Amino acid sequence: MSESGDAHVGRDAHEVGDTHEVGVGPWPGGPDAWPDDPRYDRELLAHGDRRNVVDAYRYWTVEAVVADLDTRRHPFHVAIENWAHDLNIGSVVRTANAFNSAGVHVVGRRRWNRRGAMVTDRYLHVHHHPDAAALATWASDAGPDGSRLPVVGVDNVPGSVPLEAYTFPRACVLLLGQESTGLTQAAQRACDVVVHITQHGSTRSLNAGAAAAIAMHTWAVQHLAPR
Numbered sequence: 001m002s003e004s005g006d007a008h009v010g011r012d013a014h015e016v017g018d019t020h021e022v023g024v025g026p027w028p029g030g031p032d033a034w035p036d037d038p039r040y041d042r043e044l045l046a047h048g049d050r051r052n053v054v055d056a057y058r059y060w061t062v063e064a065v066v067a068d069l070d071t072r073r074h075p076f077h078v079a080i081e082n083w084a085h086d087l088n089i090g091s092v093v094r095t096a097n098a099f100n101s102a103g104v105h106v107v108g109r110r111r112w113n114r115r116g117a118m119v120t121d122r123y124l125h126v127h128h129h130p131d132a133a134a135l136a137t138w139a140s141d142a143g144p145d146g147s148r149l150p151v152v153g154v155d156n157v158p159g160s161v162p163l164e165a166y167t168f169p170r171a172c173v174l175l176l177g178q179e180s181t182g183l184t185q186a187a188q189r190a191c192d193v194v195v196h197i198t199q200h201g202s203t204r205s206l207n208a209g210a211a212a213a214i215a216m217h218t219w220a221v222q223h224l225a226p227r
Helices: 003-009 042-047 062-070 088-098 132-139 185-190 208-223
Strands: 013-016 019-022 074-082 101-108 126-129 151-154 172-176 193-196
Touching: 074 088, 074 208, 088 101, 088 208, 101 132, 126 132, 132 151, 132 172, 132 185, 151 185, 151 208, 172 208
Parallel strands: 074 101, 074 172, 101 126, 151 172, 151 193
Antiparallel strands: 013 019
């Protein structure tokens, strides 16, 4: 990337008059200055890149970003039950992208509410399973070298253990239920263990998107070196 390009890319969000403009504009210098690199998208170079991506991926094609992320995916998967078109699924997907999850698994209805994902699902591997039993069957040999991936549920149900005292397996599946009902009985049966997030206020439960974020962050604290 050229020197002028580096300076430009560094301004991820800037003020233009009274409007907060996110991203970067066209590559400085026009087509003659464009990088000779197949990872770059010529449309983005010409018109600018306003996507919600980190600076390192500015102007890259979606395929190039996915290929690079695939070289360093983290070995945990995130699964969420989808029986009522839950709005929180998009938030869970977006967080899974932020932690570079190995995959996201929608359990139940194939169609899911993408609004909260902010198109971050384009950079993930999203899978579908008709029910929790099918997810468990997939996990039975989806681990390293064909090993079984443990399924860790996240919900405050009887018999669950405090997340704060639990060490997540490095390779595993985090399984969440829907906002209103939590993990179904079938989903609980598919789990090796269910963990709950200790709460200290009056509310009975956390938003599913928030619970997912806490669980993923806890996994990262336990298994990833600080950057």
